[in-house]
Amino acid sequence: MQRGLVHAMAWTLATGAAVTLSWWGVHTVMSGTAYDRPLAVPLTTQPLSSSTRNALPPSPEASPSASPSPSESASAPASASGSSPSAGPPSARPSPKPSARGGNVKAYPVSGGRVVFDLGASAAELVSATPAAGWRMQVWKQDYWIRVTFTRDGREVSVFCTWHDHPPVVEIVDP
Structure with missing residues (x-):
């Protein structure tokens, strides 16, 4: 025992x-x-667009002493703090900064995830890159190109954005 x-x-x-x-x-x-x-991926502090702001530029006829018409004040949403927007001149309201590259934001969904670029006339910048579930992601940035690659089980899907001596061009390699 x-x-x-x-x-x-x-x-x-x-x-x-x-x-x-x-x-x-x-x-x-x-x-x-x-x-x-x-x-x-770092995000900008100012949104490129917002559903709470008027997408159209202010009209040139608006004067600093003019108050909004009833239809404008009824359709204007309140800010996040609950107060109403200022009734001052349109130039006094803060507006989102335009993108340094041009403001043409485009998303490219691929089988490995999703890539969003801000495409300008002579350059581009990566806004975001998000891998799909189970995929890994790598990002390479150089002066005249950006590459985002998604990998999973030996499969590789790449999204290239190049702009050397030409406007930005996006190419997807998904064998």
Whole structure:
């Protein structure tokens, strides 16, 4: 009986040591390679467009002393703080900054995710890149091109945006 307990204890200790050693080895290898944190794309502080702002530029006939007409004040939404918009001249209202590149924002959905570029006349910038579930993403940026690549199970889908000596062109490589 005592001999059986000794064998059971030895087996339990050896199995526990083997499991611990295996877990530590796998954890060490996987911690730096397989599960890198996702890359976050910086966002601008001013939105490019907003559903709470009038998309049309103010009319040139508006004067600083003019008050909004009843139809304008009824359709104007309140700001986030609950106060009504100012009735001053349109130039006194804050407006979103136009994009440094041109304000032509286009999304490109591909099988590995979604890429959004701001395409200007002579340059482009990456607005966002979001991988689909199960896909990994890498981004490369240079002076005259941007590449976003989505990978999964040996499959690679790339979105290129180039603009050297020509307006920005987007090319999708999805074999």
